[in-house]
Amino acid sequence: MSKKKNTTTPTPHDAAFRSFLANPDVARDFLELHLPAEYRQLCDLSTLKLEPATFVEPDLHQYASDILWSVKTTGGEDGYVYTLIEHQSTENLYMPFRMLRYSVAAMQRHLEQHKTLPLVIPVLFYHGERSPYPYSMNWLDCFENPALAAKIYTKPFPLVDITVVDDNEIMNHRRMAALTLLMKHIRQRDMLMCLDNLVRALQDIQDEEQITVLFNYLLNGSEHVTVEFLQTLAQRLPQHEDSIMTLAERLKQEGIQRYPAGYPAGYPAGSSAGGASKSTGNRPGAPERGNAGSTNLSADRTF
Template structure:
């Protein structure tokens, strides 16, 4: 069962932004230009926001719309989060919501990830919004976080490594060799190299 908004501000926000025409105007004004250029605003469709885990927020106030792109198949989601007070962890919360929307998209049978554009709708007492909305800036080492989460992840591909290279890997060599050759019926050839450990 869907939770009701917890404040009058939340109720007004949801009531207004759940109207397609209002949401269309909002997105036409506030969606980043690069995304607006590829979105077909006529395809705007309100999606359920219930994917958000209960322990991630204190109120039910986010709005999620899906849009088709103008250039063939593809989806863009606009996630609009209402906030009446500042939250130091908001960038991380928005990232969690965006990933949850991506997971729901995959669960619906799609085989590529959609672009999810989080937009924070803020009207709190502190002005301007006091915290970074780039989630990389929440890390102790923002530059390292950006490099880590903007590039391919580390890969240990045993299938491409020669055995003599694996034998140089000290205490982990035994595990790597066994895992590399686990599908061989006869592992007796590994006994000699492994006997060194």
């Protein structure tokens, strides 16, 4: 027999707090009393609007009641005030982290209908047995090394922007060189421009699974790769010639399936009756990848 789902409020603390704080007049008094002055000055409390907090995970209700109010800032911007109640006798060291998670969830839901990221002010209302509340309310103190956490999470995140990295520098990226080079140039109309470096990078890869992934990515990710390019690549990489020429045949078959009566003018892939075109331009009306073969970029051989 399946257990009946418990839909009742977990504790009387929840019911009492939720009933009061769902009232805008009570919520306004609460926020006027307990918001830090610098935050309170940002909020136009006459604009309070109760929001559904459906993003809160079920396990949260074991120890906290959540109330989410939206409020306009004094500058006219949208913002949220998120209040939580802690009512367990055993305090939670990670409550700041939990509050941060749900603050981010409120931001995410706001972004689904708006174009700007809102401010969210989390507030914890505590009435546990232990007094005073024993833990820090700084979420960075949840880490074993708060100083290192502060360096990581209060500064811009590291950015690897390969669009501004010189190809010669990419060639020094060891096992990442081939993938990085392909991803940098995958939208390039003339892939022959990066052929020399690509050949060098591919020659250094001994892992057959990685070669498989790269070749499938080349075919599935580029709208500009041509049979001519693949033929030239095969000549420069004789150890992978069979695989590359199979890839070239797939490229031809895509055109045959798309244009069974013959290629339109300017289509750079050779038909079954003709050779490769000298053009390296875009393939107009290129079919979606996968019509003539798998688009899976895993190690399974699909070329």
